[in-house]
Amino acid sequence: MTVAQQVEDVRARELGWSPVEIEELCESVGHAPSVHNSRPWTLTLHHRTAVLRENPAPVMDHDPQGRDQRISCGAALMNLVLAVRDLGWTAQVEFGATSGLVSAAVTAGEPSGPSPREAGWAEAIPKRHSHRAPFSRRPVPELFREKILDAAADPRGGGRWVGSSAEAAEVARILSRSANAFHADAGYTRELTGWATPEGRRLQHESGDLRGLAAVGLTARTTHLPDEHVLARLLREESVLLIGTRGDRPVDHVRAGQAVERAWLEATSAGLSVSMMTQPLHMREVRTGLAERLGTSLIPQALMRFGYPAES
Template sequence: MRTRRGASMWDQDTFVSAVGDAVRAPSIHNSQPWRFRRTEGGIEVRVDPARALPATDPDGRAARVSCGAAAANLALSLAVAEAPADVATHAGAVHLTPAVPRPPTPLERRLHWQIWRRHTNRSPFADTAVAAGVTTQLVRQVESDGGWLDLVEDGPDLHALAALTHEADTELRADPRYLAELRAWSTGADQDVEGVGPRAAGATPHPGELMTRRDFGGPGHEGTRDPGRGPVVAVFGVHGDRPADELRAGIVLQRLLLLAADLGLAAALFSQPIEVPAVREQVRLALHRSHDPQLVLRFGYAPSTCFTNRRPPSDVIG
């Protein structure tokens, strides 16, 4: 019965439209490592092995997080079409199956509205403080979705995290394979449908920046250290380290990023301290967490920057 209802709810146009929203999710180097497939019981979102990043993401953790983020967008798109889905993560894929039809909630409408407006900001942030009540909403959203978000306050803890980010970035850049991979995904034109083009790359990282950004070969730095006033830096994770948990982390992460956009915040993502296992372990121990962190983020206010492009649904379905 459920399969028959789903077949009528998720016609091909609804499916393709939802995939068009799903691919707006973030991914390292804008590699877009996902595939979408209709199954007898619903929709499957799975990692595309052809788009692996063996130097940056050798165990596929980041690809799984990205697929989870895409599944979050997919679920929101189906919800606003009044054809909602139940979402389950397994070792290798996210499965969406038809749920009881209902109108979308106000939160689902708000988050869905931000899918095409949210983007990673790779430019300096404004020196404007973020109100405590705003960050509280972010923390509560993540906790209600089954994750955790630890705010790292300005002071010794923040500078220690910044130092670890710089250490990880330095170690990664010492690997010729990593540099080759980074160049391969950041030397295209702005109109390319994958990778990070010059306009989206942001300025070359300033040596005095608080949080070391990944260098995508953008224009010369803008002569600012960009420390921000009381910068909101946070470490994100979920309760678990298995592949299915990493997919679930992507779902929680994307909903966090969409809520931040809804609250008027820009977001910058720092995955370098997660990509280096020894540094990741130092971050986990510093936070007294039982499970690995999944990402370091910064929230604040900044002008909108250039969006990275996405492949069309026809390239990722099947």
């Protein structure tokens, strides 16, 4: 053993985590999705406990309340919990907050192997990624939709598929209105390219510089008015999941991130591609409008889109 390895070994024993365990914890957290890939968290290891802290928020124009930052932390927390479970320990989570910043301590307790579902999610962590190309029209099988919904569910929140034609039309109306508010936001436009559709490509080609929802084919630019009909059809034909929580405190945003990540990992295991969007939901009227129209008591936190990549 080299001196460096010996030092690492002593440090690992002090922490109560083996070097292999430390690697899995750090790697799993590092693979979590985050807004603008900012990874806005800090992971510190203590004796048998791993603490994930939200970083002091760099105020992002598009996210002044830090909602996206905390959803990102929730996704990282989910991966941390899954890593502890995958390593064969019970994982107890305790939330805290300092100066308005959320933290979560995950303690490895008794030996306890992961359930098949947890093991599957843990295996999907390094395979998960954001889909930023068009989706095909192939529908997501009902069995997968059920499993994704089940993965997102927890006592403090869960998911809700955008279902009927009427719902799709209502949601399209609300998103189209919010698109106007974000029309000039170039960052939003960039992020939304993950929602690109064949329509988006065609409209982009025809009209050049597109912004906001238009950039992804969800609206047309010609009149500067969102194309509600295109959006309604996409929402009707595709598998779009609304992730919501019972409360709207900072810790609820973290929980939303956990639900997002479980749904995403479940879909990844099933061979599906996923993209997500949160920006319209930063507006209170969009959140309340969506909840009202979908008849849900959940507070909308994220929209996720599931499907198969289009043939290129």
